[in-house]
Amino acid sequence: MARFLTWRLASTLFVLFGVAAAVFTLMNTLPGDPAAMLVSHFGASAKDIEILREQLGLNDPFPVRFGRFLLGAVHGDLGKSFQQNRPVARILLENSWPTVQLALVSVGLATVLGVLAGVAAAVRRGSWADFLTMVISLFGISMPGFWLGLMLMLVFAVQLRWLPALGGQGWSGMALPALTLALPAASTVARLTRSSMLEVLGEDYLRSARAKGLPERTVVYRHALRNALISIITFVGLQFGLLLGGSVVVESLFSRQGLGQLVVAAVFARDIPIVQGWCLVIAVTYSLVNLLVDLSYALVNPRIRYDAR
Amino acid sequence: MPASARQVVAAPLRASAYPELRRFLRHKGAVIGSALLLALITMAALAPSLAPYDPIAQDQRASLRSPDPAHPLGTDVFGRDILSRVIWGGRQSLRVGLLAVAVGGAVGSLLGLLAGYYEGWTGTLILRLTDLLLALPGILLALTIVAATGPSLENLIIAVGISSLPAYVRIVNGAVLDVKTRTFIEATRASGAADLRVIRRHVLPNILAPVIVLSTLGLGNALLVAATLSFLGMGAQPPTPEWGAMLSQGREFIFGYWWIATFPGVAILLAVIGANLLGEGMRDLLDPRLRV
Numbered sequence: 001m002a003r004f005l006t007w008r009l010a011s012t013l014f015v016l017f018g019v020a021a022a023v024f025t026l027m028n029t030l031p032g033d034p035a036a037m038l039v040s041h042f043g044a045s046a047k048d049i050e051i052l053r054e055q056l057g058l059n060d061p062f063p064v065r066f067g068r069f070l071l072g073a074v075h076g077d078l079g080k081s082f083q084q085n086r087p088v089a090r091i092l093l094e095n096s097w098p099t100v101q102l103a104l105v106s107v108g109l110a111t112v113l114g115v116l117a118g119v120a121a122a123v124r125r126g127s128w129a130d131f132l133t134m135v136i137s138l139f140g141i142s143m144p145g146f147w148l149g150l151m152l153m154l155v156f157a158v159q160l161r162w163l164p165a166l167g168g169q170g171w172s173g174m175a176l177p178a179l180t181l182a183l184p185a186a187s188t189v190a191r192l193t194r195s196s197m198l199e200v201l202g203e204d205y206l207r208s209a210r211a212k213g214l215p216e217r218t219v220v221y222r223h224a225l226r227n228a229l230i231s232i233i234t235f236v237g238l239q240f241g242l243l244l245g246g247s248v249v250v251e252s253l254f255s256r257q258g259l260g261q262l263v264v265a266a267v268f269a270r271d272i273p274i275v276q277g278w279c280l281v282i283a284v285t286y287s288l289v290n291l292l293v294d295l296s297y298a299l300v301n302p303r304i305r306y307d308a309r
Numbered sequence: 310m311p312a313s314a315r316q317v318v319a320a321p322l323r324a325s326a327y328p329e330l331r332r333f334l335r336h337k338g339a340v341i342g343s344a345l346l347l348a349l350i351t352m353a354a355l356a357p358s359l360a361p362y363d364p365i366a367q368d369q370r371a372s373l374r375s376p377d378p379a380h381p382l383g384t385d386v387f388g389r390d391i392l393s394r395v396i397w398g399g400r401q402s403l404r405v406g407l408l409a410v411a412v413g414g415a416v417g418s419l420l421g422l423l424a425g426y427y428e429g430w431t432g433t434l435i436l437r438l439t440d441l442l443l444a445l446p447g448i449l450l451a452l453t454i455v456a457a458t459g460p461s462l463e464n465l466i467i468a469v470g471i472s473s474l475p476a477y478v479r480i481v482n483g484a485v486l487d488v489k490t491r492t493f494i495e496a497t498r499a500s501g502a503a504d505l506r507v508i509r510r511h512v513l514p515n516i517l518a519p520v521i522v523l524s525t526l527g528l529g530n531a532l533l534v535a536a537t538l539s540f541l542g543m544g545a546q547p548p549t550p551e552w553g554a555m556l557s558q559g560r561e562f563i564f565g566y567w568w569i570a571t572f573p574g575v576a577i578l579l580a581v582i583g584a585n586l587l588g589e590g591m592r593d594l595l596d597p598r599l600r601v
Contacts, residue, residue: 011440014437014440015440015441015443015444016444018437018438018440018441018444019441019444019445022441023453026453026454026457027457138582138585138586139578139582141529141585142529142533142578142581142582142585143574143577143578143581144533144536144537144540144553144556144574144577144578144581145533145537146537146540146556147536147556147570147574147577147578150556150559150560150563150570150571150574151570151571151574153563154563154567154570154571158563158564158565158567241446242446242447242448244446244449245446245447245448245449245452246448248448248449248452248541249537249540249541252541253560263452264541267452267455267456267543268542275453275456279445279449279453282445282446282449283444283445286444286445286446287444
């Protein structure tokens with residue numbers, strides 16, 4: 001286990017270094033001078049812009065700038081936002097809680113809904129419930145998330161007036177964005193759960209479990225689902241990444257504070273430090289989630305041992 | 310998977326000129342999916358003669374009309390006919406989706422092929438660089454690339470294409486590694502055939518199935534990512550009709566004007582359902598073991 005862990009951590013670090021290098025290069029070879037864009041409203045002269053470039057450190061050679069960026073990043077310093085003139089790390093932190101909250105609620109909702117629907121469909125294979133689950137989930141995976149959000153808004157905010165459409169606070173404000181993110185994810189989880197359950201349900205040990213008189217519920221949830229969980233966990237891990245991505249859209253759609261809305265605004269304002277810092281934070285989060293997913297295999301399925309060679 | 314396997318086994322072994330076509334036609338999902346896609350592509354191709362109105366010309370007197378016989382899907386704030394814009398929008402949306410898949414599939418498969426055929430440092434380099442692309446969720450990778458290159462449909466195609474690369478690289482790489490160990494390849498190489506010939510004659514035909522399956526399944530995802538970025542303003546620029554971009558106007562007018570936000574989304578939904586059904590069908594028929 002220790003050996004596997006060291007190897008995984010090393011490769012994760014390598015990937016993160018690569019991401020930092022790639023993002024930094026990409027953002028710094030852009031056409032368009034960020035210094036000029038910053039002060040363009042004030043009618044700044046070429047000389048003013050030059051001074052600003054010097055202050056922002058934009059005139060230093062590329063390796064120096066990258067080194068400075070990397071060194072800072074390791075210490076949690078992601079530079080200063082061009083627009084807000086405040087540390088990027090603090091801005092990201094301020095905006096991350098609403099996004100994390102949204103992602104957690106959505107992942108939870110998606111997992112519960114998806115697993116329940118998937119198990120129900122697999123157990124009653126070929127029935128109308130199975131068919132319905134598959135059709136609904138096909139729509140779920142084929143729908144653009146933001147359009148689903150718009151439709152939910154139309155029904156629950158505009159027609160029924162049960163929930164606020166934009167910028168609501170607390171649980172009522174959370175409901176529509178969370179549903180928008182959760183329904184497509186739940187559809188994928190449902191399809192995956194169904195197919196993994198179908199694979200497991202034919203196994204001999206389930207026949208044995210039934211033969212010794214265990215109630216069907218125990219057979220399905222204790223014995224079958226537990227073995228089907230491996231691929232489901234992988235997927236929920238991957239879904240978490242998708243949800244972080246989806247948050248960009250959903251937050252813009254519902255005018256909800258968070259990392260997603262922050263970065264979309266930063267993209268349009270060419271606030272490079274924010275986009276850069278956000279990329280790194282997402283990459284770190286995503287890599288860690290994937291690492292946790294790998295490790296959780298061993299917990300769920302004792303047959304997997306990473307040090308067995 | 311088991312369902313399709315059973316169908317295949319149950320199918321009587323009939324001597325037929327086109328057994329593949331027969332199997333395809335028997336697969337309901339594949340047929341419905343390809344019919345949907347074909348219908349939408351035809352609609353987009355015939356846009357000049359199908360669309361009742363000019364998709365760009367503004368008409369302030371007809372602003373924000375609800376659906377009626379003159380404008381079956383209503384009009385937007387500039388008085389443009391939504392039906393015409395949906396029909397024309399298919400040109401942009403479907404073109405972006407298809408080209409993105411072509412870019413991602415071609416480059417990704419080539420990289421996967423190289424990585425698999427030339428193991429050693431070439432292969433390692435390609436695979437490690439692919440890992441970098443996987444460090445960001447697909448849509449965020451595409452977003453970052455568009456952020457760097459600027460919003461336009463061309464950049465959107467490249468961004469969506471690049472974000473789909475890793476899947477092709479990995480799957481093709483695996484397939485090539487698998488094929489390479491077979492005896493017939495060894496024999497061909499031993500007889501002195503050049504690498505290019507071995508790849509073209511023996512490796513390519515063997516990796517075709519997973520690539521076809523991946524690219525049809527990937528089309529749905531490409532359409533979704535492209536629509537999403539366009540919705541955020543990072544794809545088609547006004548007044549170009551494009552499904553995702555049309556929806557961002559729909560959001561502004563969600564109170565009172567439901568039709569603007571509804572119909573372009575239905576178009577996207579139909580296209581993606583078509584791609585997903587066809588993709589799942591292709592997987593069942595060509596490569597049932599493939600897990601994407």
